[in-house]
Amino acid sequence: MTKLRAASSCLLSCLLVLFLSSASAITDDPQDKQVYIVYMGSLPSRPDYTPMSNHMSILQEVTGESSIEGRLVRSYKRSFNGFAARLTESERERVAEMEGVVSVFPNKKLQLQTTTSWDFMGLKEGKRTKRNPTVESDIVIGVIDSGITPESQSFSDIGFGPPPKKWKGVCSGGENFTCNNKLIGARDYTSEGVRDTEGHGTHTASTAAGNTVGDTSFFGIGNGTVRGGVPASRIAAYKVCNPTGCTTEALLSGFDDAIADGVDLITISIGDKTARTFENDPIAIGAFHATAKGILTVSSAGNSGPQASTVCAVAPWMLTVAASTTNRGFVTKVVLGNGKTLVGKSVNAFDMKGKKYPLVYGKSAASSVCDPESAGLCEPECLKASLVKGKILVCGSTKGLKVAESVGAIALIFKTPKPDVAFIHPLPASGLTEKDFDSLVSYIKSADSPSATVLKTEAIFNRTSPLVGSFSSRGPNTIAADILKPDVTAPGVEILAAFSPDGEPSEKDTRHVKYSVLSGTSMSCPHVAGVAAYVKTFYPKWSPSMIQSAIMTTAWPVNATGTGLASTEFAYGAGHVNPIAALNPGLVYELDKADHIAFLCGMNYTSKILRIISGENVTCTEDKDISPRNLNYPSMTAQLSVSDSNFTVAFNRTLTNVGPPNSTYKSKVVDGHGSKLNVKVTPSVLSFKDVNEKQSFRVTVTGSDLNSKLPCSAYLIWSDGTHNVRSPIVVYTDGY
Structure with a gap:
């Protein structure tokens, strides 16, 4: 399990990513057993029910073995009901058909995703x-x-x-x-x-x-x-x-x-x-x-x-x-033999004491088994150690991080695809933007004896923060298209x-x-x-939803810099978390278990799947307000067909007063980005007499000619002069 190391590897490995990787093939060979999760939903309320005994009984019945030693891997019996067991494919099928079993799915391998x-x-x-x-x-x-x-x-x-x-x-x-x-x-x-x-x-x-x-x-x-x-x-x-x-x-x-x-x-x-x-x-x-x-x-x-x-x-x-x-960032400067300084990214604690060492571009150190282009990227096995040893290796990709020490490089300068993030490396190193990297290569080609040194990392003040x-x-959310994710940054x-x-x-x-x-x-x-x-x-x-709402509706607006999705709510959700403001949200959007089940019903989930998620038997009712868009969520999102040149969408919401009694909130809509959205709020004023009082409203959004590649947004703000309850409204097409 690796940690955040280089821009190429750490972004996908240190941060609990790569969830549910492919399982190995399964056969009916009794010796070829795989661990499966047998999920049985909520724990029965019967006082005579003993989860472990029930789990062992199921295994004995399915396997035909009186002793299940080595079969039962884990028993879930404290907060929900189920167990993990080693089963053949045919045994898995039999377990799945048994009464009380909600679902059976394979045990998958996960990896870790990885102060001022x-x-x-x-x-x-x-x-x-x-x-x-x-x-x-x-x-x-x-x-x-x-x-x-x-x-x-x-x-x-x-x-x-x-x-x-x-x-x-x-x-x-x-x-x-x-x-x-x-x-x-x-x-x-x-x-x-x-x-x-x-x-x-x-x-x-x-x-x-x-x-x-x-x-x-x-x-x-x-x-x-x-x-x-x-x-x-x-x-x-x-x-x-x-x-x-x-x-x-x-x-x-x-x-x-x-x-x-x-x-x-x-x-x-x-x-x-x-x-x-x-x-x-x-x-x-x-x-x-x-x-x-x-x-x-x-x-x-x-x-x-x-x-x-x-x-x-x-x-x-x-x-x-x-x-x-x-507002604090780390940079690592590279000083060239001609005195020019390039500012790169890394967390470099090694001190080269300003001494300049010869530079060698990977292309100039190609081994006999690789072409110069591959060597320029520092692909494995592509560099001749005798041409690199004791020098600063220059690579056109982060692949050099894996080979630099093995070929005797004293330091590394590379082109990074993530110039906004600094990582730790096991030797002096700095990642350059494409522009600065090209400048470095030009220097290497033009100088008789190109050299450089990599300085120790220094902290700088980030004036533009926060940036995603x-x-x-x-x-957008690929499972629930009308729920904005992420929620905050x-x-x-x-x-x-x-x-x-x-x-x-x-x-x-x-x-x-x-x-x-x-x-x-x-x-x-x-x-x-x-x-x-x-x-x-x-x-x-x-409740969890009240805390979540307080954090989302008091978030800072994020600097909409950059291009594409980097400047939209699909990158930062409702905004940047603001701890102090979250203590005094004024109003909150409240949800409970029944609301989430209604949301799943609105997504047309079957009773069987609903039981997998909730652990309970659920029957969905016919309700026109059951649309996922009407989940009482602190953000409002709608995915429309790319062919909808003119559109009207509506969101029903309810706010709970957690501020002072006798409060009156007026609605205000602020334009976001993309095509202008016409937003109508009904009623436009909410008056609360008591704490914990609830008031409902409806938001109707109309517009036309949506961009098929970028969302359009606006912000609904409920304000009583002290509190500003801010929710993003995002409309986008299915053209992503």
């Missing part, structure tokens, strides 16, 4: 930020990830009292693992212990809820104080990933236990290059059960951007997070947080660190989990 950020968002240190420490100390964040490093100062329990009385979890971290009053729970589903050998889980946990730790850096880079969003809260770690990946059965076990243990929120940076249908997505299934129990699941959007339709966490009962920059990272997955570029000394800062990196810099939606996800926990600190009884 809190100051940047306005959540300052100390007395500058409003806190409710007593309640914050009762908040438990469940981190489903690659484990945790219990000795990290970020998880010290100095000053912490005992765990909250509601806590029902355990510390089962394995050998040489100890919990404390900060890290109050640990469960392992990998048979390797909860200790984090990768660093990813430690990084995400500390970002969400780590202690305040001063004087931290990555070898002097990014020096300062790191902390989580809710440093007084508790952490429970659920290790579902090991170096070979993360399995479906382990992930479902994490959800099953986290819900029953009593966590208040779940942060999970797991996904895929693309979305899966809800009934085939164990994260969506687990999150549905969590939501039903009052637990918000915050999930990463994925790291397959900037391509359209790549967002992987698309269920409306999850809060999906994109990744964007903060190029790697961050974009919408948050800091996820070049984030310094706790790390595991057992992990590698980059591939083939021999250094060991306690704090490291990572980028990806894996990093933005725990930021929003921290914000959600911060809001829950002041409103412990708020």
